[in-house]
Amino acid sequence: MSAIKRLSIAFISPLNPLRSGISDYAELLLLFLSEFFDLTLYSDCGVPANPLIAERFPVYPVLDLYKYHSLHDLRLYQIGNSPHHRNAFTVLRTLPGVVVLHEPFLHHGLYYSSPLHYRRELFYELGTPDWARLRDMEQALVNDDRQALMDVPLIGRIVDSSLGILVHSQTARRIVEAYRAKSALGRSGFPKIMVVSQPMAVLDSGEMPEHRARLGLPQDALIFGMAGFIHPVKEPYLALQAFARLQSDFPQALFLFVGEVLQETGDLLAFARELGLADKVIILGRVEPLERLHQAMSACDVVLNLRRTTIGETSAIALRAMALGKPIIVRNIGWFGELPDEACVKIGPEDGVEELVAVMRALASSPEMRLRLGQEARRYIERECDPRRVARQYAEFLWDVYLSIVQSRV
C-alpha cells in the first residue's frame, strides 16, 4: 500500500450559508480532517459563508461530482433528514461512497426534495409498489407523525450501496444494523458501520453578566432556556407548563427561547399569556452567527433539550450547551439516553409535567448541582467530542474502508 500516502476525498455536504446543523458540523470537522486527507468539497452552498473554508478548499456544486468523481479515491457524504441534500440523494444512487448518516431516518429530506424520489425510495425499501402504504406515509408526513414512519426509515438504498456508514449514536447504529440484517441484498458484515462522536469544541462561555446585559436580561434572574429550532418535538409547551409551576417558588425565573419558532409550533407567547407568564417568557428568534447563539445560551442557567420522539438523531444544540458548561435536561431516549448520567439530568421517555417540574426545581434550588453538571458536561465534550479526535476516527475508518476494498479486489 506504499503507493498511497494520502487519499483524495470528495466531501459532499451542505455548508453555510445553507442553514443546517450539518453545515456547522462540516465546517468544524473539515479543518481537522484536512490534516489527514486532500479534500475537495461538493456543496450547493454557492460561495461558502465561512471565509476559512472558501479559501482553503476547492468547492464545486454537488452535481459536478458526475464530472470529477474519477479524481477522488473516496466519496464522503454527509447525509441528514433535510432537502438540503436533494442533489446528494441523486448522486448517491450512482456514485455511492462512505455515508455519514446524521439521522437514520430520511422521510422529510426525501419527500421535500422530490415526492417522486420519495416514492422510489419507499418502494425500494418495502420491496413492493405498495400505494396504500405510500398514502399512509404521506399522511403521517403531513401530520409529522414520526412514530408512524419509524418502521420504514428510508435508509435502504444507502445501507445497500454504501461502502461504509458512520453514525453518531448506538441508537442509530442499531437502526442501521436492523435494516442491514433484513436486507436480502447485503453481504454479511457489509457495509462497515462505526459510531463516531459528533465533533464539538469546548466553548468559552464568557461572563454571564455581560451576556445578560447585552440581551437586556436581569442579572439576578434564574433563566431556563431552549435553543435551536423550536419545533413541537422539543416539547416547548410541556416546558412552559412545568416552568409555570415553578413560579411560586422562583418568582425571579425566566424562560428564554433562543431560536426560530417554527410555524408548526404555534403561538408560544399566547400560551405563555394563558399561563400568566406573559412577562416571564422571552423569544429571541433566530440568533446568528454562532458566537451570538453561544452568548445567548451562556446567559441561561439551565438548558432544556427534550424530545417526544427521536429519529435517532444527535443534538448539536445539546452538545453546544454542554460545551458551554450548562446543565441540560433531556429525556432518557435515543442518543440522549446515551449521554452520561453525571453530565445531564434525564427524565423518562414518557414522563410528564410533574417529573419535569421536579428536576427543574432541583436544579433551580441548587447552584452547586448546576455547577457540577456543567463541569461534567464540559469534561464529556473534552473527552468524547474533541474535533481532532473525531477527525482521527474518521481517518481511521476511511482508511479501513479503502484498504479493505483494495485488499479484497486487488
Add this chain to the structure above:
Amino acid sequence: MAIERPQLPLLEEFSFPSKIPVVGPLISFIRRLLYGLTARWAVWFLIQQQNQINQIIEDWLRQQEALLIDIDRNLALLARTVAEIEICQRYLMKKLEANCTADQIQRDT
C-alpha cells in the same frame, strides 16, 4: 404534492341526458330506445373488450412496477460494485505511476 397511481376506470354507457324542458325526458327516452335497438349490443361488446384491455394494462403496469423495484435494487448493488472497482482502478494507477517513477530513478542512478 402527492403522486397518485393512475386508476383505470371501468367504461360506462352514455346516458343520453336532455336539458330541454317538458319534452326533454321524452327525447331522452327516444334516444335511449333507438340506441338500445341499434347500437347497444356492439357498444357493450366494445366496452367489455376495452375493460379487458385496461385490466391487462393495469396488471402489466403492476408487474413493471415490481420489476422496476428489482432493477432499482440491482442498480444499488451494481453501483456499489462499480464504486469498489473505481477505487481499485485508481489505486492500481497510482501504484503503476509510483513503480514507473521508481524504475526511472533506478535507471537514472
